Amino acid sequence: MSAGFELGPLTEDEDRMVLEAQFRTLSILEDALKKTRWLLAEPGRDYGLQARNVPLISPELVEDLIQTLQQFEFLKYEKTKYEIGIGALYPASSFPVIGLCSEFWQRHENLSFCSRPGSLIKTGAHILGYHDSDKFWMEGNQRPVLGASRISEAFEVWMRHKGEYVNGSFVCCGEKSIQSVCENSDMRFALHCTLNEEQKDLAETTRKATLTILYDALNKELIVDDSHLIHLQGCAVMLPLIPQTLLAKLIMKLEKVTFKCDSRPRHEAIFAYPGGKAQDVIYLCPLFWLQNERLRNGSRIGTLILCVSQMLGYRHVLDRTSNPEEPTGPQDPHLLTADDICSAFECWMMHREPYTEGSYCCCGENNEISVCRKSIMGTELRQCLREYLA
Structure with a gap:
């Protein structure tokens, strides 16, 4: 020895x-x-x-x-x-x-x-x-x-x-x-979470498109003044009403999130999901890139709205994220879910007619990245406001 x-x-x-x-x-x-x-x-x-x-x-x-x-x-x-x-x-x-x-x-x-x-x-x-x-x-x-x-x-x-x-x-x-x-484990995310240049460009393009949609909903008055919310809920229970304060939070959060990819999510059918607590990160999965680029049911814009809503504390009830940590935050007093917020834009505010020859036939809007003033949301809100103000 x-x-x-x-x-x-x-x-x-x-x-x-x-x-x-x-x-x-x-x-x-x-x-x-x-x-x-x-x-x-x-x-x-x-x-x-x-x-x-x-x-x-x-x-x-x-x-x-x-x-x-x-x-x-x-x-x-x-x-x-x-x-x-x-x-x-x-x-x-x-x-x-x-x-x-x-x-x-x-x-x-x-x-x-x-x-x-x-x-x-x-x-x-x-x-x-x-x-x-x-x-x-x-x-x-x-x-x-x-x-x-x-x-x-x-x-x-x-x-x-x-x-x-x-x-x-x-x-x-x-x-x-x-x-x-x-x-x-953390090792997989460290090695495989970086977006390539094409994915970075597409993620940023989707962010800009989503922000355009959110601001357009505000300009076309498809969201609700917080002071009217309680009264409007009584006559529009089928509609997921989006308060002004919530819209402002969605915009603020979306502007500062960063994007990473998860090339092998825990749930194969997931499009994207938010990172854990206190993280301003959205993980984009393989199916995200296959989603529609324009606002409609199953769009990349809707997916980002869904993820940001989860990051604000709204619960995702139609599916479960592949991240084991549930997002936490103040729950909306009117029991909105992240899915409700997403569907408000993807289903209730979307154009019902196609975009042809530079405009939408349903309302004449020239900007392809937009919500519809004459959508179901717009029609129902105007009717409810008339009843409320009468």
Whole structure:
């Protein structure tokens, strides 16, 4: 044995527990390889600034970790009071041995922050030559060189399951194996949420079109003065009435949201959904790009109105978002839902005739991106206002 590295045998229970930890760790690493498409960095791909913020793990590194952790023997290592820098595990320099310190047994069994699998991954990275800290400098066009702690963090934080394991599967992604990483983890969003240039242009075009619709509804008086709202609800119970204050909030929120993509949403039939609490982010899914660009039932404009309404706290009742966090906020006192707000524009304010030869036949409006003054909403509101003011 090398000088200064005193090892001893493990007890029967300790030997059993470390073999279980080794098995869990190898299962987790092998699962990450199975989910390469969503969780591991693509060789040769330029991740730009993401490389500085996210610990990018290549398939080759995972394969090296698996091979390394399969070759080492585990023994007990008693630290002295002078060995403050030594963590829960300590690899021998000249032998295929990993020393287990007392802290190792205090760590979580399953993958989480400060876990036994994470500790083994970090030690495997040390053996492969990775240092304790990242080098935040670039070597030509290479990514920053990761440190062993960040490699462990990639699994313990970025790839771990956030949902509980209930009735044989994780609620966050449906994965049945406990010893696994999560396809719906933060790592997938970090690697696959950036819009390409074409998608960026289309998302911004849809934002501008949606704002145009919202302002047009205000100019054509298809929304309701807040002072009239209670009285109008009595004669127009079938209509989802949009108060002026709500319209102002929709405009303000939509102007500041940012767009990201989710190329593999949890629910395949979803078009888009808002990010979690306190996030001004809308995730756009593959079906979003297939929606109609003009205002009608099932349009991109309506989808953005639906998402922004959810971000303001209005509940989406026709479907469930793929984000497990429900948006929170003050609920509308008149029990509007996000779906009601969306349908007010997509169904009740839309033009009933096609746009031909530069105008809509139903009302003569020349702007194709517009709501209809003579729509059902307009007709019903004018009738209700006459009754109210009579």
